[in-house]
Amino acid sequence: MAFLRRLGVDAYMLLLIAMVAAGLILPVQGVAAAGLKQVTVWAVALLFFLYGAKLDASAVRSGLLNWRVQGLTFGATYVLFPLMGLGLAFLFGRGLGPDLTFGLVFLAVLPSTVQSSIAFTGMAGGNVPAAICAASVSNLIGVVLTPALVALLLHQGAGAVSGAAVVKIAAQILLPFAIGQAARPWIGGFVQRHRKMTLTVDRGAILMIVYSAFSAGTVSGLWSAIPLLGLVLLFGVVALLLALSMKIVTLCGRAAGVPEEDRAVLLFCGSTKSLASGLPIATALVPAATLGATVLPLMLYHMTQLLVCALIAQRQSRRLGAAAGQPAA
Numbered sequence: 214m215a216f217l218r219r220l221g222v223d224a225y226m227l228l229l230i231a232m233v234a235a236g237l238i239l240p241v242q243g244v245a246a247a248g249l250k251q252v253t254v255w256a257v258a259l260l261f262f263l264y265g266a267k268l269d270a271s272a273v274r275s276g277l278l279n280w281r282v283q284g285l286t287f288g289a290t291y292v293l294f295p296l297m298g299l300g301l302a303f304l305f306g307r308g309l310g311p312d313l314t315f316g317l318v319f320l321a322v323l324p325s326t327v328q329s330s331i332a333f334t335g336m337a338g339g340n341v342p343a344a345i346c347a348a349s350v351s352n353l354i355g356v357v358l359t360p361a362l363v364a365l366l367l368h369q370g371a372g373a374v375s376g377a378a379v380v381k382i383a384a385q386i387l388l389p390f391a392i393g394q395a396a397r398p399w400i401g402g403f404v405q406r407h408r409k410m411t412l413t414v415d416r417g418a419i420l421m422i423v424y425s426a427f428s429a430g431t432v433s434g435l436w437s438a439i440p441l442l443g444l445v446l447l448f449g450v451v452a453l454l455l456a457l458s459m460k461i462v463t464l465c466g467r468a469a470g471v472p473e474e475d476r477a478v479l480l481f482c483g484s485t486k487s488l489a490s491g492l493p494i495a496t497a498l499v500p501a502a503t504l505g506a507t508v509l510p511l512m513l514y515h516m517t518q519l520l521v522c523a524l525i526a527q528r529q530s531r532r533l534g535a536a537a538g539q540p541a542a
Contacts (some may be wrong), residue, residue: 214241226516232420233512236427236505237436246432249425250501252351256418257493258389261356265393265405268349279343282475286347289462289483291354294321295362297457303451305462308446310439312506316452319495320510322362324355326485326518333522337529339477347482352490356387359494385497414487422492423512430505431537439506451513458484477529481522488515 241249298321306314327348384443404411430436462483466476491511499507 224446226481226519228416228509229423229512231523233427234515236424237431240428240431241425242432244429246425246527249421253418253421253496254385256414257496258371258385260389260414260418260489260493261385261387262393263404263414264352265395266396266397266400267349267355268275268397279340279346281469281478282340282343282471282478283347283350285462285465285469285479286289286483287351287354289458289465289479290325290351291322291358291362292517293461293483294319294458294486297321299366305446305450309443309450310472312508313439313443313501314449315503316507316510317447318366318509320491320514321454321500322359322366322485323486323491323494323511324351325482326357326487327352327489329519329522330481330485333526334477336526337477337481338474338476339481340472343475344478344482347478351482352487355487355490356390356494358373359490362496363498385493403532419489421494422496423508424541426492426496426501426504426508429501430503433495433502437507447510448513449511452517453516455484455498455517459521479524485518486514486521487509488512 247449258512277290295318302309302314302318309317325348330348331341331344335341459480464478490510492508495504495508495511513534
């Protein structure tokens with residue numbers, strides 16, 4: 214287990230894999246599936262309520278003063294990634310099929326991670342306050358911008374975003390978040406002191422969504438319609454997307470003369486995608502029967518980015534420790 218932890222594989226990632234396996238082997242069906250869906254809806258609403266309650270808007274405003282790194286990170290997340298996603302969808306869409314191609318483009322328009330990108334930035338000796346700001350702003354904007362980009366880039370066929378989906382997002386995500394922000398003066402301190410509560414809701418909601426999504430795919434026969442070659446191709450495309458994003462944001466940071474500690478922010482916030490935000494948004498946009506295929510690229514990307522970012526951050530930590538004459542953390 215210690216070896217897996219060094220690679221960035223923790224108990225939570227193993228639970229994610231277990232939920233995928235359970236959805237494939239022992240899918241929830243019928244009344245139980247309907248009950249799980251309702252529980253998931255309320256768990257997601259609670260999750261975004263807690264996000265709103267713990268987000269310090271003043272900290273976000275102060276972090277925005279570092280406009281260069283914030284602008285580059287925003288551009289990587291919402292300009293570079295959508296362009297790369299569309300390009301890869303054009304090149305490999307025929308081999309992936311429509312459902313996985315939609316999932317690939319959906320992945321490309323998601324916000325960056327919060328907890329992991331900040332942790333990796335700190336491990337690599339980067340600018341943690343700037344990372345907190347970049348990740349928070351990315352997710353705050355992404356709640357609105359991601360559905361808008363999906364509607365813009367995938368405005369026809371199964372990828373279309375209906376008015377009902379917009380209302381669902383507003384009711385399930387935006388409204389709880391706004392209520393949490395409004396209640397922050399009274400409950401913000403309590404939420405900050407009980408981080409385990411937020412973490413439990415966060416990870417619990419994600420695990421339920423993953424199990425529900427992959428169960429629905431199994432029941433509808435979705436997985437039997439996706440050939441093995443398509444899954445292998447998907448993993449290759451996802452790995453290529455991560456490699457391209459990391460290389461491009463690194464080159465852009467150097468070309469812009471960004472300090473090394475800010476380049477770490479750009480790398481870890483500009484090349485990662487949020488599973489925590491992506492799954493709830495997907496549940497509001499995508500029919501249950503194809504939800505599994507939509508989130509599969511995100512699942513693969515999420516696990517790959519954690520492994521790669523952990524290795525990069527640990528290598529940077531060792532380099533900084535050697536330069537300071539101290540053992541790495």
